[in-house]
Amino acid sequence: MLGVRKRWRVRHWPIRYKFVSLLLISMIVPALGLGGLVSWAVDRIIERQVNENTLQLISQVNRTLEFYVNNMQNITYLIAFNPETKAFFDRSTSSDEYEIRQFLQGITTLYPEIAGILVVNQHGDYISNEMYSRSSQPLTEESWYQEAVKNKGIFKMIGHPGGRNVLSHANYSSEEVVSAVRAILEPETQKVKGVVLIDLKLRVIAEATKNVRLGKWGHLLVIDERGESIYTPSPSPLRTIPLRWVQGNSGTFSKEINGQHIQLIYQRSPFTNWTIIGVFSGNESALEVMEIRFYIISFIFFVCFIALGASYYLSFSLSRPISQLTAFMKKAQAGDLTVRYHDERMDEIGILGRSFNHMLDQMQRFISLAEWQERQRWEAELRELQAQIKPHFLYNTLDTIQWMARKKGADDVAEVVGALAKLFRIGLSKGRNMILFAEEIEHIKSYLHIQKVRYKDKLNYTFDIPEHLQQFYVLKLLLQPIVENAIYHGIKQRRGPGHISIQAEERDGTMYIRVKDDGIGMSRERLEELRKSLTIDFTAGDQEGKMRNIKGYGMVNVQARLQLTFGPSYRLYIDSEEGKGTTVMIVHPMIMNLS
Amino acid sequence: MKKLAIIYVCLIGLFLLYIYRYHFEISHLRLSSQEETAFQGKPNEKYVMITFQSGMDYWKRCLKGFEDAAEELNVSVEYRGATQYDVNEQVTVLEQVIARKPAGIAISAINPTALTKTINKAVEKGIPVVLFDSNASGSKAFSFLGTNNYNAGVTAAHEMAKLLGNKGNVGIITSPYQLNHQERTRGFIETIYQKYPQMHVVAVKNGKGDVRASKQAAIEILEDYPDVQGIFATEANGGVGMAEAVVMLNKKHVKLISFDTEKQTLDLVKKGVIAATLAQGTWNMGYWSLQFLFQLHHRLTSSSRSGDLPLPVYVDTGITVVTKENVDRFYAR
Numbered sequence: 001m002l003g004v005r006k007r008w009r010v011r012h013w014p015i016r017y018k019f020v021s022l023l024l025i026s027m028i029v030p031a032l033g034l035g036g037l038v039s040w041a042v043d044r045i046i047e048r049q050v051n052e053n054t055l056q057l058i059s060q061v062n063r064t065l066e067f068y069v070n071n072m073q074n075i076t077y078l079i080a081f082n083p084e085t086k087a088f089f090d091r092s093t094s095s096d097e098y099e100i101r102q103f104l105q106g107i108t109t110l111y112p113e114i115a116g117i118l119v120v121n122q123h124g125d126y127i128s129n130e131m132y133s134r135s136s137q138p139l140t141e142e143s144w145y146q147e148a149v150k151n152k153g154i155f156k157m158i159g160h161p162g163g164r165n166v167l168s169h170a171n172y173s174s175e176e177v178v179s180a181v182r183a184i185l186e187p188e189t190q191k192v193k194g195v196v197l198i199d200l201k202l203r204v205i206a207e208a209t210k211n212v213r214l215g216k217w218g219h220l221l222v223i224d225e226r227g228e229s230i231y232t233p234s235p236s237p238l239r240t241i242p243l244r245w246v247q248g249n250s251g252t253f254s255k256e257i258n259g260q261h262i263q264l265i266y267q268r269s270p271f272t273n274w275t276i277i278g279v280f281s282g283n284e285s286a287l288e289v290m291e292i293r294f295y296i297i298s299f300i301f302f303v304c305f306i307a308l309g310a311s312y313y314l315s316f317s318l319s320r321p322i323s324q325l326t327a328f329m330k331k332a333q334a335g336d337l338t339v340r341y342h343d344e345r346m347d348e349i350g351i352l353g354r355s356f357n358h359m360l361d362q363m364q365r366f367i368s369l370a371e372w373q374e375r376q377r378w379e380a381e382l383r384e385l386q387a388q389i390k391p392h393f394l395y396n397t398l399d400t401i402q403w404m405a406r407k408k409g410a411d412d413v414a415e416v417v418g419a420l421a422k423l424f425r426i427g428l429s430k431g432r433n434m435i436l437f438a439e440e441i442e443h444i445k446s447y448l449h450i451q452k453v454r455y456k457d458k459l460n461y462t463f464d465i466p467e468h469l470q471q472f473y474v475l476k477l478l479l480q481p482i483v484e485n486a487i488y489h490g491i492k493q494r495r496g497p498g499h500i501s502i503q504a505e506e507r508d509g510t511m512y513i514r515v516k517d518d519g520i521g522m523s524r525e526r527l528e529e530l531r532k533s534l535t536i537d538f539t540a541g542d543q544e545g546k547m548r549n550i551k552g553y554g555m556v557n558v559q560a561r562l563q564l565t566f567g568p569s570y571r572l573y574i575d576s577e578e579g580k581g582t583t584v585m586i587v588h589p590m591i592m593n594l595s
Numbered sequence: 596m597k598k599l600a601i602i603y604v605c606l607i608g609l610f611l612l613y614i615y616r617y618h619f620e621i622s623h624l625r626l627s628s629q630e631e632t633a634f635q636g637k638p639n640e641k642y643v644m645i646t647f648q649s650g651m652d653y654w655k656r657c658l659k660g661f662e663d664a665a666e667e668l669n670v671s672v673e674y675r676g677a678t679q680y681d682v683n684e685q686v687t688v689l690e691q692v693i694a695r696k697p698a699g700i701a702i703s704a705i706n707p708t709a710l711t712k713t714i715n716k717a718v719e720k721g722i723p724v725v726l727f728d729s730n731a732s733g734s735k736a737f738s739f740l741g742t743n744n745y746n747a748g749v750t751a752a753h754e755m756a757k758l759l760g761n762k763g764n765v766g767i768i769t770s771p772y773q774l775n776h777q778e779r780t781r782g783f784i785e786t787i788y789q790k791y792p793q794m795h796v797v798a799v800k801n802g803k804g805d806v807r808a809s810k811q812a813a814i815e816i817l818e819d820y821p822d823v824q825g826i827f828a829t830e831a832n833g834g835v836g837m838a839e840a841v842v843m844l845n846k847k848h849v850k851l852i853s854f855d856t857e858k859q860t861l862d863l864v865k866k867g868v869i870a871a872t873l874a875q876g877t878w879n880m881g882y883w884s885l886q887f888l889f890q891l892h893h894r895l896t897s898s899s900r901s902g903d904l905p906l907p908v909y910v911d912t913g914i915t916v917v918t919k920e921n922v923d924r925f926y927a928r
Contacts, residue, residue: 098806098807105650105651105652106650106678107650108650109649109650109676109678110650110678112649112658112673112674112675129652129858130652130655130858132858132927167926167927168927169652169655169656169857169858169926169927170655170656170658170659170927171656171659171878171927172659201662203662203665203666203672206666207638207671210638210669210671211638211639211671290617290620290621294617297613298610301606301609301610301613304606305603305606308599308602308603308606309599312599
């Protein structure tokens with residue numbers, strides 16, 4: 001859980017992902033923001049403009065309707081002014097129906113939107129070119145007549161004239177016309193002399209309203225002051241509009257009708273008392289909005305395309321050399337210092353790569369220098385060890401000669417000096433490190449001969465070395481320090497004669513040389529001390545501190561040379577028991593020839 | 596790289612999906628508005644009806660038919676016309692209408708020849724023109740819809756013969772400069788001459804399409820030829836005028852045949868003053884004129900593109916004899 005969370009932390013991401021995310025965010029987020037902002041602004045502006053336009057259209061339609069209604073009002077006055085009509089209202093005998101008909105025809109000639117004009121006097125007589133009474137009932141009892149009387153000479157729109165007893169000869173039904181009435185009054189008495197009824201064709205209202213299309217299906221509808229429909233286009237979601245929705249002279253509101261969000265804008269004409277209501281879908285986006293939105297979304301997609309490609313390319317070109325460099329460094333870390341960064345780029349990564357190369361070069365140079373120095377030191381130490389042996393031995397020999405000279409005559413001296421000469425010859429051996437085992441045996445025999453002169457019968461020795469082994473090479477002065485040890489620390493302090501046996505055998509491709517004496521041996525503590533001195537790892541280089549207090553200098557010298565020459569697996573093994581003697585075993589490789 | 600390719604494919608897929616959806620919606624929107632135009636016109640498509648003596652009640656039924664068709668096709672109509680019986684005025688009106696480039700013109704020609712040039716001008720401008728009620732046969736108008744006036748005259752003659760028992764003198768009140776009235780008169784006279792040897796047309800008077808003028812003409816006929824048994828008026832005002840004359844001179848035995856079904860005429864038929872009147876298919880004239888114009892304007896008939904006449908050149912809207920028996924059918928309902 002913790003690990004997962006850790007992996008998702010930004011700073012644990014690979015550098016490539018960081019680049020990709022950075023570029024994507026810096027391109028796509030502004031594009032999205034801009035797109036959203038533009039879309040929002042366009043929506044708002046268009047909505048506002050739609051509302052403004054709609055209101056403007058509505059007021060235009062209102063003016064058109066007012067124009068028609070105003071014409072109707074004028075016509076009623078025109079009729080009232082006509083002398084023949086006046087006479088008809090007064091029911092004076094001079095009234096001429098023909099003249100009035102001609103006069104009314106003239107009016108409908110000028111106003112083709114008038115479906116019919118009916119003039120009624122107070123007695124129920126009427127004149128009309130287009131309309132006639134359906135029944136024998138006097139027209140003065142009709143509701144529209146009463147309405148006109150009630151309004152006292154003021155022009156009055158009464159909407160669709162449903163249920164009246166007046167027929168139109170051209171078959172205009174009450175749904176196809178809108179009626180207006182005005183009572184003609186006697187100026188002095190305010191008595192009603194008659195009523196003029198005018199039918200306006202609904203077609204002109206419909207044409208003025210139908211021309212206005214709001215959105216996909218939006219339209220205008222007209223209601224009168226009682227909330228009754230004057231004009232409603234046939235496919236409307238609203239058959240009726242409650243009057244309480246349209247308070248005041250104009251306004252905007254929205255309603256939820258049949259699950260549809262509907263926007264309504266209305267304006268009332270104070271002259272006609274009609275309210276024109278624009279009904280249109282609120283959530284339906286106009287074609288233009290959709291188009292703008294389409295362009296915005298296309299733009300965002302386009303930005304996404306570009307951003308993706310660019311971010312991938314850029315991050316790849318940035319992160320690839322870095323990951324390459326990382327891989328190289330891992331290789332170098334694993335020990336392969338030969339790897340090199342190859343690129344010609346001049347940016348920081350190129351510089352880093354070249355520095356890396358330089359660093360590797362330096363490291364390799366230092367390492368090879370160190371190796372060379374180490375080897376130099378080994379060789380110097382080796383040479384020093386060999387050099388140390390010579391004066392030590394020479395001193396002892398000279399001591400012997402001195403002692404013999406004090407004791408006896410010159411014969412013996414000659415013999416010893418002969419042996420000494422041989423010893424020197426082999427010991428020097430022209431500076432070589434390796435000599436034939438046979439030579440080494442010869443050398444040790446000379447040495448023992450010299451020692452025999454000193455110890456007489458106290459020192460006895462035997463060689464048991466197979467002939468074929470003598471043809472192999474061994475390290476020079478391999479046995480001498482050990483035999484010397486056996487004499488001085490074993491035989492010399494023993495009571496009675498001692499014996500040293502030197503054996504060699506081959507086992508599993510390795511030569512085992514054993515030097516065994518029956519001297520006083522070593523105490524357990526001394527043996528441990530000696531063994532510890534032999535465990536010093538001479539291949540590890542500088543061990544001067546440890547060399548200072550070692551026991552058995554000759555043995556350690558041999559051990560050191562063996563290990564330095566052949567490696568740590570070639571060495572000495574010492575076994576000793578106090579009073580019984582010491583056995584030293586040399587493990588030596590089988591070396592056939594020197595190359 | 597593979598991941599990038601996958602993301603790209605996803606993005607392009609999404610984008611294509613969006614474009615597809617967008618086009619689907621747009622075409623859906625456009626289609627729905629086109630569907631409407633396929634069966635219906637636009638409210639700003641204006642068709643004009645032009646008449647002469649435009650206040651005449653006769654035209655009101657034509658106009659009603661025109662308006663009813665407009666309501667069905669969701670287009671606008673306008674009614675224009677010479678206010679008087681004036682050739683020059685109608686030409687002026689027609690010129691004015693052409694200048695406003697309407698979607699179509701239905702015109703009733705005041706005179707068979709005077710309007711031909713102007714009508715041709717409209718057709719050449721690409722405005723469909725049909726004639727109704729009175730023809731101008733030399734024009735390039737696409738169709739004529741109206742009564743076969745000669746046949747109407749023939750029908751009137753047969754009716755008159757039936758009323759008078761195949762004998763007696765008759766008079767005619769007509770408008771002699773109007774082609775349709777000329778043809779009615781011709782049909783009437785030729786039928787009387789050919790089919791009824793015992794009948795004679797003794798007078799043909801000009802009623803000027805006016806009630807008073809016609810009354811005067813009728814009085815003249817009745818006074819000049821006291822033995823006239825019947826009068827045929829070729830138009831409605833003439834019918835009313837002669838009825839007034841007959842009532843005034845108290846010559847109720849004179850059989851009157853009128854034309855058209857104006858309220859007054861019907862009332863007179865009902866009262867028995869006028870024996871019969873001939874009803875024209877006026878509503879049909881207006882209605883089918885607009886239907887024809889709509890067809891022409893929208894080029895709905897395939898052959899209209901090749902320039903052939905796609906619609907019937909002549910449509911007879913029929914004639915019905917109205918007497919006391921069936922007069923109630925012709926009142927408004």
